[in-house]
Amino acid sequence: MTAPLTPEQADRLAVSWRDAPGLWGFLTTVDHKRIAARYILTVVLLMFLAGMLALDMRLQLAWPDMGRMTPQLYNESFSLHGSTMLFLVSVPVMEAMAIWLVPLMLGQRALAFPRLAAFSYWLYLGGVLMLWVPHAVGITPDLGWFEYPPLSGPGYAPGHRADIWAQMITFTEVAALAASVNVVATVLKMRPPGMTLARIPVFVWSQAIAGLMTIFSLPAVMLVTSMLIADRLVSTQFFAPAAGGDPILFQHLFWWFGHPEVYIIFLPAAGFVSMIVETFSRRTLFGHVAVVLSMLGIAALAFGLWVHHMFAVGLPRLGNDFYTAASMAVALPAGLQIFCWIATLWSGRPRFDTPLLWVLGFIATFVIGGLSGVMAASAPLDQQITDTYFIVAHFHYVLIGGAILPLLGAFCYWYPKATGRLMSERLGKLAFWLIVGGFNLGFFPMHLLGLMGMPRRVYTYSEGMGWGPLNLVATLGSAIAVAGGLVFVANAWWSRRHGALAGPDPWGGSTLEWAVPSPPPQHNFDHLPVVDSLTPLWTQKEALQVMTGLAVERREVLVTSVIEATPEYRQKSPKPSIAPLFSALAVTILFIGSIFTPWALVWGAVPLAAALIAWFWPQRERATTGPLAVRR
Amino acid sequence: MPQTAPNGAQDSRAAAYERNLYQVAQGGRYFTWYGCGSCHGRSAKGPLNLGDRVWVHGGALDQVYGFIAERHPGATAGYAARIPAEQLWQITAYVRNLPRLTPEKRRRQDLDQVGEPQGSNWTGPVR
Numbered sequence: 001m002t003a004p005l006t007p008e009q010a011d012r013l014a015v016s017w018r019d020a021p022g023l024w025g026f027l028t029t030v031d032h033k034r035i036a037a038r039y040i041l042t043v044v045l046l047m048f049l050a051g052m053l054a055l056d057m058r059l060q061l062a063w064p065d066m067g068r069m070t071p072q073l074y075n076e077s078f079s080l081h082g083s084t085m086l087f088l089v090s091v092p093v094m095e096a097m098a099i100w101l102v103p104l105m106l107g108q109r110a111l112a113f114p115r116l117a118a119f120s121y122w123l124y125l126g127g128v129l130m131l132w133v134p135h136a137v138g139i140t141p142d143l144g145w146f147e148y149p150p151l152s153g154p155g156y157a158p159g160h161r162a163d164i165w166a167q168m169i170t171f172t173e174v175a176a177l178a179a180s181v182n183v184v185a186t187v188l189k190m191r192p193p194g195m196t197l198a199r200i201p202v203f204v205w206s207q208a209i210a211g212l213m214t215i216f217s218l219p220a221v222m223l224v225t226s227m228l229i230a231d232r233l234v235s236t237q238f239f240a241p242a243a244g245g246d247p248i249l250f251q252h253l254f255w256w257f258g259h260p261e262v263y264i265i266f267l268p269a270a271g272f273v274s275m276i277v278e279t280f281s282r283r284t285l286f287g288h289v290a291v292v293l294s295m296l297g298i299a300a301l302a303f304g305l306w307v308h309h310m311f312a313v314g315l316p317r318l319g320n321d322f323y324t325a326a327s328m329a330v331a332l333p334a335g336l337q338i339f340c341w342i343a344t345l346w347s348g349r350p351r352f353d354t355p356l357l358w359v360l361g362f363i364a365t366f367v368i369g370g371l372s373g374v375m376a377a378s379a380p381l382d383q384q385i386t387d388t389y390f391i392v393a394h395f396h397y398v399l400i401g402g403a404i405l406p407l408l409g410a411f412c413y414w415y416p417k418a419t420g421r422l423m424s425e426r427l428g429k430l431a432f433w434l435i436v437g438g439f440n441l442g443f444f445p446m447h448l449l450g451l452m453g454m455p456r457r458v459y460t461y462s463e464g465m466g467w468g469p470l471n472l473v474a475t476l477g478s479a480i481a482v483a484g485g486l487v488f489v490a491n492a493w494w495s496r497r498h499g500a501l502a503g504p505d506p507w508g509g510s511t512l513e514w515a516v517p518s519p520p521p522q523h524n525f526d527h528l529p530v531v532d533s534l535t536p537l538w539t540q541k542e543a544l545q546v547m548t549g550l551a552v553e554r555r556e557v558l559v560t561s562v563i564e565a566t567p568e569y570r571q572k573s574p575k576p577s578i579a580p581l582f583s584a585l586a587v588t589i590l591f592i593g594s595i596f597t598p599w600a601l602v603w604g605a606v607p608l609a610a611a612l613i614a615w616f617w618p619q620r621e622r623a624t625t626g627p628l629a630v631r632r
Numbered sequence: 633m634p635q636t637a638p639n640g641a642q643d644s645r646a647a648a649y650e651r652n653l654y655q656v657a658q659g660g661r662y663f664t665w666y667g668c669g670s671c672h673g674r675s676a677k678g679p680l681n682l683g684d685r686v687w688v689h690g691g692a693l694d695q696v697y698g699f700i701a702e703r704h705p706g707a708t709a710g711y712a713a714r715i716p717a718e719q720l721w722q723i724t725a726y727v728r729n730l731p732r733l734t735p736e737k738r739r740r741q742d743l744d745q746v747g748e749p750q751g752s753n754w755t756g757p758v759r
């Protein structure tokens with residue numbers, strides 16, 4: 001333990017890491033906390049919009065033979081709802097949580113590539129605008145959240161609706177790759193001294209693994225949507241069987257990404273759950289190694305399952321059998337994790353505050369989603385239930401149950417760290433019961449509707465089908481859940497001013513983020529902590545050990561070795577810059593232009609090159625000695 | 633939905649068809665379904681080529697529609713007896729848009745649609 005910083009040093013450090021004031025600071029900041037906050041606020045807005053679309057659809061389906069929506073409007077609504085929820089909400093929000101939390105949990109002052117994080121947000125925003133601005137002027141994709149050719153090909157999808165969808169994907173996936181590379185590099189090379197691989201918190205593991213999965217899976221979907229755009233724009237024949245192309249190729253490449261995507265969403269959620277369970281059981285997580293290994297197991301298996309989305313395509317029988325077996329195999333590591341959480345709760349002294357409630361809601365709901373998943377993974381059964389409401393029920397159970405509920409728990413858990421105030425427990429419990437109760441009331445009947453034969457993506461049904469009563473219940477439940485969502489947001493809004501003051505560690509957490517003030521100062525840590533266990537704040541009760549030596553007069557971070565996290569060198573961390581915004585704007589021009597003309601790729605490369613050159617312009621003095629010395 | 637032929641070159645209903653890509657594309661499908669493509673396909677030459685901006689019987693909206701509906705040889709005295717009015721509007725929109733469709737694009741769209749029943753190879757409704 002060393003003396004705290006002198007007041008002069010503290011001031012100097014604050015100045016080094018400060019953003020410029022006002023708008024300029026807003027546009028140039030590379031602070032991971034500000035960037036993540038932006039991501040999260042954008043996501044909340046989009047979740048509201050997509051939720052309203054969902055409620056609108058549920059109203060349309062509440063009674064048979066309703067005419068308030070046309071089939072076209074219904075098609076647009078579920079396409080926009082599904083695409084937004086998956087590409088613009090679920091994946092980005094998990095990245096945002098990583099951008100915010102990973103440096104804090106690693107005791108670091110910044111991410112490995114701060115400017116890349118800023119670039120990632122601006123591009124993500126480009127993707128949001130790409131989908132929603134055309135929607136505002138009436139050009140909405142209408143072919144669902146996966147747009148298979150030939151339906152989305154040049155022969156059947158005239159106009160630009162399909163292009164907008166495809167290019168929105170390119171935007172968000174470049175943004176996601178930028179974020180993932182950043183997180184993975186940070187986790188591998190910027191850990192506090194003493195945090196060997198075995199001492200990395202589960203949440204950080206989950207984000208690193210999800211990041212690696214992103215890096216391996218997202219290029220496939222960018223490739224396939226670009227091929228689709230090429231088919232539509234310059235008449236290539238990737239998906240035209242009459243000319244030797246293959247529409248099934250689209251499905252393979254899409255689901256090569258699409259299946260891992262659900263785990264890219266779920267693993268970080270499992271990370272939230274692990275942290276919350278540990279803190280609120282007041283004991284170390286049971287089976288830390290087992291949980292981390294199951295995450296790795298899920299990540300590996302996830303790449304061998306994609307064909308279960310294609311059982312109805314007519315692939316060879318043996319293929320279907322193999323993927324049925326592989327899909328059921330994921331239940332093992334997933335189940336193992338759940339047993340570890342239950343064991344932790346069982347053997348701990350659980351405290352039932354809202355974050356833990358969300359986790360319990362998650363366990364119940366996710367188990368139901370997992371069971372319907374095992375059913376859908378069985379090829380013969382899937383032939384019966386594919387494209388019915390059973391599937392709609394299943395994926396909402398896993399997406400809402402497996403990702404959104406833990407996310408809400410994580411919001412409650414880290415909200416005091418981000419804002420300095422606790423959220424109201426009473427409003428929190430109200431929101432919990434409304435959302436979990438409403439959700440189960442609304443979505444459980446959809447299983448039955450599916451078994452009764454109600455197809456998904458229909459804008460109405462006739463009275464004689466007998467689906468009316470259950471649909472009415474489904475709508476009622478959805479409305480209750482949406483109301484709960486509004487209570488949740490209202491709670492967050494209200495607590496920002498009126499919540500109880502939190503202090504640095506309101507929950508008695510075990511990981512490093514709880515060692516800094518709430519909200520954390522811009523440089524996070526005055527000194528780099530030194531870690532001696534998985535739960536440093538519990539084992540170093542008196543005072544956290546720290547390492548000194550990082551500069552206070554400029555932005556510096558510590559780089560450590562991959563396995564043992566031994567300090568290697570001090571690294572300059574970049575200052576705020578406008579270059580990420582300009583580069584993102586240049587990419588935006590290129591992407592939007594390229595749905596109209598292939599020449600956009602050529603001419604759009606010019607501003608992009610200029611922006612990137614400005615971004616990477618060397619700032620160090622040329623060497624005066626050695627082989628690279630300036631020659632005179 | 634129009635029930636009647638255009639009442640002149642400037643019929644106010646035209647924009648909804650000619651400037652709507654969906655309607656134009658629908659016209660393209662009927663164009664193949666009714667077998668127009670067997671003579672006016674991509675490789676058609678001379679007067680059969682509808683994409684060359686040369687209109688033997690006039691290129692205005694009412695002229696093209698009128699010719700297909702009332703005077704086209706082959707079908708006895710035009711297609712009006714076989715094709716409903718809205719589809720004729722769509723087909724007219726497609727035909728009048730053909731000069732703007734590049735040959736590659738037209739070929740690519742045809743490739744997507746070869747699986748569909750067209751003119752002579754239509755074997756009746758699927759049972």
Ligand code: HEM
Nearest residue numbers: 054057058078082085090144145392399456457458478481
């Ligand atoms: C209370 C909240 C929600 C309600 C009431 C709701 C309702 C609906 C409805 C009515 C559909 C259309 C079903 C059909 O006709 O086929 C749908 C589709 C879908 N929803 Fe939700 N939803 C909600 C939240 C979510 C969330 C949080 C996610 C993802 C994280 C999500 C992902 C999807 C997807 C991927 C589709 C499929 C779209 C497609 O068919 O292309 N939904 N939802």
Ligand SMILES: [Cu+2]
Nearest residue numbers: 259305308309
């Ligand atoms: Cu899957």
